[in-house]
Amino acid sequence: MSARIALASIAVGTSGISTALVGWCGQPYVTTLRHLTPEENGGAEGIEMTTQNLLLTPRITRVYDPTFLIETKRGFAKWELADKLVLPSDKTVEPGTEETVAETMDKDEKVLGRWVVKWGEGGEGTCHEVGKMIRFYNVHEELI
Template identity: 75%
Template sequence: MFVVESNLPTSARVALASMALGTSGISTALVGWCGHPYVITLRHLTPEESGGADGIEMTTQTLLLRVRVTRVYDTTFLVETKRPFAKWELADTVMLSSDKNIEPGTEETIAETMDKAGNVLGRWIVKWDVGGVGKCHEVGKVVRYFNVHEELL
């Protein structure tokens, strides 16, 4: 835009170039936001692999196509989400049935996100309160939303 000869003043050329770059950046960010939770592989974890409960392992990718593997050690912590372009999310709070005995104040790792090499990038941890109420929080960077295609189920 700056090399081609034109009657446009420099300020108009700068404005046009800025709009083109801004539009490109916004569209790339939207594609990344929409595609971030898309699960490319889904694997069932046996109770031995996940610490006693049924779990799943979901593989997603970042905008730069870096592999992220998230292991959810207990599927009761996966709930339906209202976020567009996602089916499940890791729950913020969980209520256990009264038959399970959990000591208040204890913490458990519910999910872990790892890179391709297996390095842990983040954990989703629940802290148990009185009455079996668990409040979850993130430590590090964990993938929280998942868009699972029906063919993978």
């Protein structure tokens, strides 16, 4: 009886681990990439990316400032939202202010999470997540 329980536990555990790995690898895969025009995005160009969770529910991420998208070293992803960014010297911001750089929404456009930058001295911004944000993206070159 203990051997049966051990075999059943191993089977269930292996199935759970493989499902978790598929979810981790597939979560950042972008199925749709759309360019946001300045008219749609408050005067600046942006990007809208559609990904799916493990249950194949669409998650829409709008990146309002694409300069916050950088190359990543994470496996199975091409881009990530930057932790820190320094503005070029020709742009100025007021230190201590915060702004939303990106938002992740469900299919009904209910906001699930935000990527927020807090500006410091010299145009140095530090970002943090509010809610449940998708941060990594695997964009196939055909979509670009």
